[in-house]
Amino acid sequence: AVQLTQSPSSLSASVGDRVTITCRASQGIRSDLGWYQQKPGKAPKLLVYAASTLQSGVPSRFSGSGSVTDFSLTISSLQPEDFATYYCLQTYSYPLTFGGGTKVEIK
Amino acid sequence: EAQLVESGGGLVQPGRSLRLSCAASGFTFDDYAMHWVRQAPGKGLEWVSGINWNSGSIEYADAVKGRFTISRDNTKNSLYLQMNSLRPEDAALYYCAKALSYNILTGLIFFDHWGQGTLVAVSS
Numbered sequence: 742a743v744q745l746t747q748s749p750s751s752l753s754a755s756v757g758d759r760v761t762i763t764c765r766a767s768q769g770i771r772s773d774l775g776w777y778q779q780k781p782g783k784a785p786k787l788l789v790y791a792a793s794t795l796q797s798g799v800p801s802r803f804s805g806s807g808s809v810t811d812f813s814l815t816i817s818s819l820q821p822e823d824f825a826t827y828y829c830l831q832t833y834s835y836p837l838t839f840g841g842g843t844k845v846e847i848k
Numbered sequence: 849e850a851q852l853v854e855s856g857g858g859l860v861q862p863g864r865s866l867r868l869s870c871a872a873s874g875f876t877f878d879d880y881a882m883h884w885v886r887q888a889p890g891k892g893l894e895w896v897s898g899i900n901w902n903s904g905s906i907e908y909a910d911a912v913k914g915r916f917t918i919s920r921d922n923t924k925n926s927l928y929l930q931m932n933s934l935r936p937e938d939a940a941l942y943y944c945a946k947a948l949s950y951n952i953l954t955g956l957i958f959f960d961h962w963g964q965g966t967l968v969a970v971s972s
Contacts, residue, residue: 742910775958777893784943784962785885785893796960828893832957835907837883837895 743767743831747840753848760816762827762843769809770833776805776814779842780825788827789814819845850875850961852944857966860934868966870927870944875961878902878922881947883959884929886940886968896942897929898957901950912938934970941965 744767754760764774772792777785787796789805792812802817816823824847829840856868870882883898897908897918906918917930927944945959 773957779893784964785959786962787958787960790948790956790958830893830895830958835898836909837898837907837957839893839895842892 742836743770743834743838745829745831745838745840747827747829747843749843750841751844751846753846754819755848756819756821758819758848760819760823760845762814762845764807764812764814764829764840766810766812766831766833770831772808773831773833774805774807774812775830775832776803777828777830778823778825779828785828816845850946852946852961852963854942854944854963854966857942857968859969859971861972862935862970864934865930865932866934866968868929868931868942868944868968870963872925872927872944872946875946877920877925880950881952881957882920882927883945883947883952884918884927885943885945885959885962886938887943887965888937888940891940894940898947898952899927900952905952907952931968934968936970939968939970941967 746765775790776788779785793805826842826844851874853871881900884896899918915933919928943965944963946961948956
């Protein structure tokens, strides 16, 4: 199974900060990676798929990049509603796997 | 707007069975693949199983293979997960999720809509 390693596992940041979360795959997965945001008590929300395609309705301050084994999610200017946990997901091969998550907290 | 509503969760003893259901609305159900994803309390997300639009392709996580069965009824706009031989480690919030495309083997396998989940507890 493809393992996804997210880093950091948590971070503290202030409103307006630029934040980058990384996801490294244990083998090449082309661009078959997505990013999800999850807030407490809520279902995950798709932010980015195919590594860099922004899902409809997602603010443009979110962006995804990378390919093969190294990927990143960047929030260009952190907003109060962005404090949440973020997960990457690979769809290159079954079983589909998620990263361990990155919790973004208020500094 | 797509809407997914899970049901069927509850407290069950180890070794027993449970059947989860997911009622879909707001989109053409038989145009899309569907998946189950679970999340143990305080833990991360774990993909469980997926089924393509016509039930022709099905995949399972190793942890549930041979014990869980995914199915769908396109005439009822419903997705199911039959869970047998339940173990304490199966305890989680189970989400139903709609895929971006009809196929689970190629194309956009990502999940764009999720239900609110149904909670499964496994304990004696």
